[in-house]
Amino acid sequence: MLYFRWLETCRLHASRPAVYDGAEVVTFGELAKRVEARPHSGSRVIARSGGVGFFVDLISGWRDGSMVIPIEKDAPEPKLNSDPPAETCLVKYTPGASGIPRGIFFNDAQLIADGDRLVREMGLSVEVPNLAVISLAHSYGFSNIVLPLILHGVPVVLAPVPFPRVVEEICANHAALAVPSVPSIWRAWHRAKILKSLPIRLAVSAGAPLSLDLEAQVYETSGIKIRNFYGTSECGAISFDRSELPRVDASDVGRVMAGVSVSIGRDGRLQVQSDAVAIGYDESRRDDLLGAGCYLTRDVGFVDEREILQLVGTVGGAINVAGRKVSPAKVEAALMATGLVRRARVFGIPSADRERNEEISALVEMNDGERLERLKSSLSERLETWELPRHWRAGAELWALGLAELRDAFRFPSA
Incomplete structure (x- = not known):
């Protein structure tokens, strides 16, 4: 299904830019030609981030029914502790909250559910490219940047580094951008005083707690409202801050997304049910609960009466x-x-x-x-x-x- 969704994206957007990589602009039609020119993949494809080749590896792997593992450009090839289920099309290899690396298996329906949900809930558009300053091999970047491109034709602008001067130069060539990033990068850009001049249509923060001070300072100096986003590698998107003004509660990670249910599981840990929950791990542990649409996170919190998810702690080891x-x-x-x-x-x-x-x-x-x-x-x-x-x-x-x-x-x- 993923590859067929990609073909439909290419049919609708063949002449439109897909990936901006420095001076090179690759259209969806051109990207599709590179995919078709790629020899048949084996049963396992390692897609290394860092350029247009990442997308070619990924999509050609799905074309051939291969299991794809996205990793950083220079990272060693991961070793899985068990064979993946037959329907596995993607393996996220991550330390996660436990702090010990392992693989997470996904089928195409789960990835499509996550990508569609993000595009719908965040209002992503083919008219507004995603600026990629976070790793596309990590779950956050994969869900927020890679899947919207493949499933919906949302273009990607690759940034080699998130340095303020580099980002300023990239942004000068675009009328509007969506920017999923992390608090440390938002703070660096704020300190460099470049945010007011950037054409940011949507500002998203995840991966670490976003402080109220930083959020308020960015809003006051640039008018940009940074929106908190919460998800996990195992189940994708969970909640998103849709408010127009800075938060007043640091534990607020936004409203639970449509199609996602959050309850309190054992040990006070958040338990998530959705159609994007992974198949399972390559190596299960005693306190795991993952599969059949249900994931017990290692985060502690609650959903308040407004359907806002309040995140108050974690029991993870990472x-x-x-x-x-x-x-x-x-x-x-x-x-x-x-x-x-x-x-x-x-x-x-x-x-x-x-x-x-x-x-x-x-x-x-x-x-x-x-x-x-x-x-x-x-x-x-x-x-x-x-x-x-x-x-x-x-x-x-x-x-x-x-x-x-x-x-x-x-x-x-x-x-």
Whole structure:
């Protein structure tokens, strides 16, 4: 069904721009030709983000009935812990809220339900391209940018980096743009004082909590209302802020979307029912509930009398760094793989920059004669920049502390 929806999109919009990639503008018709010229895919396709080729890999894989796994351009190929169900067309490979990477299986009906819901609820249009400053390989970017292009013909403008000057230059070539982004990027643009001049028709924020201060400051200085969006990798879109004025409650993540039902499940965790819920994981865990249209999140909250979802906490183990989920276990494994430490413990502490949410901290016990500088250098060759710890300690006395005490020790080190 996904490929047939793509063919219908191409029929309706063949001569219209599909992807703006620097100086290159690829129409839907041209993109369709590149897809058809691609040799038949195997049973598994790795689609690496970073350019027009990402879309070609993705769509040609669906044309051939392949299972597609979107990943970052330089990321290692993921290893799944089980074979996917026969109807699987997409695997989201993500650490999620648990902090340990695993694959999430989707069929085409689930992806179509998510993409259609987002376009309808956010009012996305073929006349207003999506500016891609977030990763298209991650669930947020995939749902908000990739699916609207394939299912509805919403063009995509690729930004190589979200730096203010680069974004200004890109925006100068467009009359209107929709921008799904994360709080740390919105704050950088606000500090650079470029927002008032940008042709932003729709501003969306997700991936990390959006502070009331930032939302209010952006509105006051530029007139742009940043709209909170909440979803998960496992079930796609859940809620969206449709209000025209800045929020007054930081826990407000918008009204629950049509076709989505949210209730309180075990341990106070939010339980979501919708037609976009995934088939399941490549490796299930004891406290999982995913499948048959139902997903038990790791977030805690409630739906108030106005149908507004209030998000008040999480029971997850991932570290949320400026909208990216970082697995502590992955960083610990990379530290041990250097051969320079006897043991390592990785965790998050609150960031002084609220739009970053958390910062990665590492407690290590070095091997005799090894230096922390060498460890940092070696680790930088094994992890992405955003996965590297910002705070380091090597004190032997800290290993006896519990996690809460350890976090305090990193946040408030003694003189």
